[in-house]
Structure formats: structure tokens, C-alpha cells
Amino acid sequence: MPTWDADLYLRFAEERTRPCRELAARVMIDAPRRVIDLGCGPGNSTQVVAERWPAAEVIGLDNSAAMIAVAREAQPERTWVQADVAEWATSTDQPPFDIVFSNAALQWVDDHASLFPRLVEKLVPRGALAVQLPSNWNAPAHQAARDLASSPEWRDTFPRGSVREWHVEEPTFYCDLLAGQVSKLDLWETEYFQVMPSAEAIVEWYRGTGLRPYLDRLSDDARRESFLAAYLEQIHQRYPTRRDGSVAFPFRRLFIVAYR
Numbered sequence: 159m160p161t162w163d164a165d166l167y168l169r170f171a172e173e174r175t176r177p178c179r180e181l182a183a184r185v186m187i188d189a190p191r192r193v194i195d196l197g198c199g200p201g202n203s204t205q206v207v208a209e210r211w212p213a214a215e216v217i218g219l220d221n222s223a224a225m226i227a228v229a230r231e232a233q234p235e236r237t238w239v240q241a242d243v244a245e246w247a248t249s250t251d252q253p254p255f256d257i258v259f260s261n262a263a264l265q266w267v268d269d270h271a272s273l274f275p276r277l278v279e280k281l282v283p284r285g286a287l288a289v290q291l292p293s294n295w296n297a298p299a300h301q302a303a304r305d306l307a308s309s310p311e312w313r314d315t316f317p318r319g320s321v322r323e324w325h326v327e328e329p330t331f332y333c334d335l336l337a338g339q340v341s342k343l344d345l346w347e348t349e350y351f352q353v354m355p356s357a358e359a360i361v362e363w364y365r366g367t368g369l370r371p372y373l374d375r376l377s378d379d380a381r382r383e384s385f386l387a388a389y390l391e392q393i394h395q396r397y398p399t400r401r402d403g404s405v406a407f408p409f410r411r412l413f414i415v416a417y418r
């Protein structure tokens with residue numbers, strides 16, 4: 159389980175929150191009573207949910223104490239729960255929800271084949287499961303981390319299978335999985351053409367998310383700095399710097415809205 163740093167994560171708040179707004183806008187439910195935001199992080203997605211459905215009771219759930227603390231401080235009026243999504247999905251002790259929402263979090267939770275049907279079961283009839291997942295698992299930035307981890311210098315630190323990366327399936331997987339359980343399925347992908355100010359900014363972006371499982375395996379700051387320097391070199395090679403010094407960083411995301 160990677161550690162989380164809310165400040166670092168929120169350094170790219172606009173880019174990280176935009177898909178969340180686009181997901182919320184596509185959920186065709188006007189007056190939900192109860193909504194839960196799974197993997198709510200520092201509460202940025204929960205805020206979007208609360209603005210989209212101001213009359214709803216909105217609960218934020220996350221298993222990181224650090225993230226929940228930041229969320230609670232920023233939005234003390236809401237209910238925050240520190241819990242694991244997979245465990246919550248199997249619990250049976252609460253009334254159903256009109257919307258189960260999750261932005262950029264379920265890629266950290268294993269076994270989507272079991273998880274997604276359980277999340278649908280948490281809904282009232284015609285309620286919606288609304289999920290956004292980063293689907294750029296094979297992007298050069300991810301391949302760079304894998305290649306680095308298996309290089310002669312780092313492979314003793316990262317034996318095969320020791321890093322638990324993001325986990326996202328192909329769109330057809332979710333389509334086939336949910337087709338028999340839901341009345342309507344709205345599934346799409348968007349590739350955001352993000353322009354970053356520098357290659358360093360891409361490293362900064364992943365230092366707050368995708369690189370966490372790698373950095374958590376390194377025992378001290380010097381090793382972490384050395385890994386990040388080698389990673390930056392890889393990013394320079396794989397993401398060419400444009401004439402104005404900026405770097406194009408395309409980022410594909412998968413959206414799923416499933417109505418029970």
C-alpha cells in the first residue's frame with residue numbers, strides 16, 4: 159500500500175480534478191439522497207460531488223489517515239470515514255447509496271472482477287456507479303519506471319513482483335463484467351493532452367502517485383533521490399522537450415457510469 163502526501167498530490171489539483179468534474183457531469187441522477195466518494199483523497203473529488211449534488215448527504219472514504227485528516231480540516235461539515243474500499247464493499251451494515259463515486263482511486267484496489275459487482279450491489283435500484291481510472295498503464299512514464307526497476311543497478315532492490323503497480327483493465331473487461339448486472343452502461347475514454355512546464359514536472363506528478371510503490375521500497379532519502387534522478391533521465395529521453403521548454407504529457411483516462 160503506497161504512502162500518500164496530500165500537498166504533493168494537490169500540486170496538480172486542476173489536472174487531477176478536471177476528469178472528476180467531467181465524470182460527475184455525466185451522471186444522469188438529479189437529486190440523489192446519499193452519495194459516497196471512494197478513495198476521496200484530500201477531499202478534492204468530494205468537493206466536486208458536493209457541488210454537483212448540493213442537497214445530498216456526501217460521505218468521503220479513504221484508507222489513508224493523512225488524506226482523511228486533510229479532507230476533514232478543509233471540509234469539516236462532511237462525514238469522513240477511514241476505511242479500505244475492498245472491505246467496505248463486502249460490508250452489509252449500511253443503507254444503499256444513490257451514487258457510488260470514485261475518481262482516480264480504484265486502480266489501487268485489487269480484483270476488479272469481484273469489486274465492481276459488489277459496488278453495484280451497494281446501489282439503490284437505478285442508482286449509479288461512477289468511476290474514473292487512469293488507463294495509461296503502458297504510457298512511456300510507466301514503462302520508464304519498470305525498465306529502471308529491472309535495470310542492473312536497481313533489480314536487487316526491486317525483485318520481480320515486488321512493486322504493486324496500478325491495476326486497470328481494458329474497457330471491454332468492465333463492459334462484459336457489468337453488462338448482465340446493470341440497466342445502462344456509459345463507458346468512454348478521454349486522452350488529456352497535458353502540457354507540462356518541464357520534464358521535472360512529470361517526475362513531480364508521478365512522485366505523488368504512480369512512483370509511490372517504488373519510492374516506498376527505498377530505505378533512505380539518498381536512495382530515493384538517486385532513483386528519481388535516474389527516472390528524470392528516462393523521462394527526458396521518452397518525452398521530448400518542445401521549443402518553448404514545455405513537455406507534452408498525454409494522459410488517457412477511462413470513465414464508467416453504470417446504472418443499476
Ligand SMILES: C[S@@+](CC[C@H](N)C(=O)[O-])C[C@H]1O[C@@H](n2cnc3c(N)ncnc32)[C@H](O)[C@@H]1O
Pocket residue numbers: 162174175178196197198199200201202203219220221222225241242243244260261262263264266267367
Ligand atoms: C490518486 S488519489 C485520488 C484522490 C481523489 N479521489 C481525486 O479525485 O483526486 C487515490 C486515493 O485512493 C486512496 N486509496 C488507495 N487504495 C485505497 C483503498 N484500498 N481503500 C481506500 N482508499 C484507497 C488513497 O489513499 C488516495 O487518497
